[in-house]
Every structure is written in C-alpha cells, then in structure tokens.
Amino acid sequence: MAFLLNCPNCGSRSVYEFKFGGESKSAPRPDADVNAWCEYLYFHQNMSGFQEEWWYHGMGCGEWIKVRRNTVTHEIAEE
C-alpha cells in the first residue's frame, strides 16, 4: 500500500522513493554502559500508532528526513 511522504526538499513523493530507516531514538552517551548501547541497538519501541521515524530519500535529494507516521493507518502527521 503506497502513500506519500512530504520531503522538505522535493515535496510530496511516493513512499517507494524512500528507504525506511527505523524509529528515531536518542543514542546513549559515548561513555555509557555497554548494556545501554545494546538496548539502543537491538531494542525498539516498535510503536503501533504515531511514531517519529527516519526515511532516506534515495531516489530524490539523498537526505535523511524525520517523519511522524502512524504505523497502523500510515497517516502522516502534519508539521
């Protein structure tokens, strides 16, 4: 099921121009415990509903953008 993503550089484009980059997370500090890094790498909120996530516009401007998307309905939140 395709939907449109709003790229700040290129405008509204088909999601098939993008690559999904996973949910947005904040990385632990470099001196954080190794377990914090393991959790950061492998564990996910995996939200059913709105979440902020990364998309890479590979077939467009080549930028990584952040999008708020509902993972159940694929609705994109307006900025």
Next chain:
Amino acid sequence: MVTTQKILQFKQPEKSYDVIIVGGGLHGLAAAYNLARYHGVKRIGVLERRYIGSGGSGRNTEMVRANKRAHETLPFYKESLEMWDGLSDELEWNLMVQKKGLIALAHSEGELASMRMQSDSQRRAGIKIDILSPQEIKKMVPSLDVSDGPALPVVGAQFHPEGGTVHHDAALWGYAKAAGRHGVDICSGVEVTGFTLDGAKVTGVKTNVGDLSAGKVHVAVGGYSSEIARMLGVKFPVVTFPMQVMTTDVMAPFLDYYVASPRLHWYTQQTLKGDLILGGQLDPWQSWNSYTSWEECSERVAAIIEYFPDLAHARVVRSWSGLCDCTGDSAPVMGPSGIEGLSLDIAWGYYGFKATPASGKYCAEYIATGKIPEKIKYFGLDRFFNRRRVREIII
C-alpha cells in the same frame, strides 16, 4: 458419519488460574496442551482477544522446514520438523502433514557456495540436504524455467526432502481440541489490557472482563509482542512488518515440491486442493496493518512468472498479510522475561509456524519446571546483552 457434537467448547475465563497464556494462536495453544498433558498443570486459561488463530497462525504459508543456518537453532528446528510426523496421531486430528520436499533456488555461484556452506551445517545437525544441478531441478519441476532466459538464471538449488507443508488450520484446531480435552479453558474475545505486578513478580492480568490472577503468565502473541512490552513498560528487540501472501485459482496438479527463491524473495507451492500459495516478502517498512500491498504482491508475482512462465494466465483470487515481529538476528525469543512468573515466546518473525510443536514442548517445560531447557537456551533475551546473538542468515 456426520456429527453435530462440538469439537471444542469455548469458555468464559475463571477468576484465577495456575497458568494464563496470552494469545490463542498455535504457539499459545501448543504450550497449553503440553502443560496440561505432560506437566499435569490443572488450571490453564488461554486468552485470545479476537478468535483463535486470527493472527499469524492462520495467515502463514504452511511451510515446515529445518534448513536454517545457525548451529544453535538447527537441533531445535530439526526436532520440531520431526514432531509434526507424530502429531496427527497424538492430537487425534488429521493435520495433513505432507513432507513433499523443499527446493531453494540459487541464482549465482556465490549463492550456491553459501548454500553449500549452510548444507554442511545442516548435515552436521543430522538434517537431510542435497545440492541440485539445474538439470536435476528440471526433472523434478518440469514447469520451472532453468534456462538462461531469466535475468537471474537458476544455477542450482538446495533440496530439503523433509521440508513440506502442514495444514495450519488443522494444526490450530488439533491443538485447541486436544488442549480443551485436557481441561484447558480457551477463552476468545478476552483482551489482555495490562498486568498486575507485586514488586518484580507477575500476579495476574487485567482484561476487558476484569482482573484475573495467575501463578504464571506466558506471552505468545505473535506479531503483536510490542503491545505487551508497552503494558510492562519495557522494550522487546523486535520491529513489526507485514508479510504478503496470495492464492490462485485451483488448477490441475503440476508442482510436486515447495519451490523457493531466497534471493528474489518468492516461494510457491500447490496445495492438496490445487491452488497455488504465493509468497512473500516483508514489506519494506514497519507497519501494524495487515493490508494487502499491491506493489509487493505484483513484484512477487512478476518474479514467480519469470521462472514459471506457464503461470502467466493464472488468476490470483485472494491475498492477505500477517504481522511478523522480527529480531535483528532472525531468531526468536523464548524463556524468561526478566519479570518473575512471566515467560516469553515471541519474536517469531515469519518462521514461527514450523516451530510450533517444539516451542510448545519447551516453553511448557520452562513454565512447569522453571529451568531453561537445553534446546532453547540460546534463545533468551539475555543474548542481546552478552554478545550471543544467533548467527542466523535471513531465509
């Protein structure tokens, strides 16, 4: 003989159970059955929020196989594959087990070399496996194009003779019926909305029909595992993706084997009824919606037609998708959750169906004894913290 007797009586949940199993799919029912039958647990409640088998258990492509890669997982999958053979007798229900053989195509020398390496691991674990040449494949599957025609021609294949299919609805009702016969309460329409905890110990679940107390709680919710994580305030190492499946019109028998292309992400088999089941790749983004994706389905169909040109006029009559909660290392999570009394059987991605008998057996053993069985000791959540991720490859 026609019988009007109900094969299974659904129950309203009681206020208290020894073990509550969250999720009335194959894994949950198999664990319940094993607990009741082999571990003498008397009061077990299986809570399902929709109807039994409404998730991945009724949406998979019925493939059973053990051609995985990692040495940690192979004995487990091998045992599971062997267990299907005796299950029809044990559950007194015909599961339509058909070990027809699985052919996984290679499209390059590099892929074939990788398959040879996998095959060595599998043979070492006692799994029968062969490497086939294009000519041998052509003899087994005459309708397959093994010429240089396709952009990625077939250069060989891995043949897994013990792989095959099991009817998933039959398996589900077999387990449900057998569990019911051993006194398990199967309650559909009961949605778990939270857990009651006493310190770091789980004491029961909150549901839409009130709080239920339990000695132990087992989570077997398939692709929906992260919803449970949110109720507990933790995270699981999974991301949920849908996987697309299609079936065609019924046609005359022409395909004796399960044929798959791991590289191009398609697989197909002809069921006993005569229709083809076509699958399937994960959608390229996280989604909790089991929609049918035109783009993914048409891509799969185009790839399959390239190798089965005769199918160009077959009609796809139905399609659906199921949710897969995938870990980064293509292996599941079974065993302790970090919360006392709460055990997990999650993160089964798109490979949970074939593992039903063994996961039911070992999860039940873990719940009953509190000791992690040898065969599932590599599948714990702790592997993500102590650098013991399973070295599985995506297949």
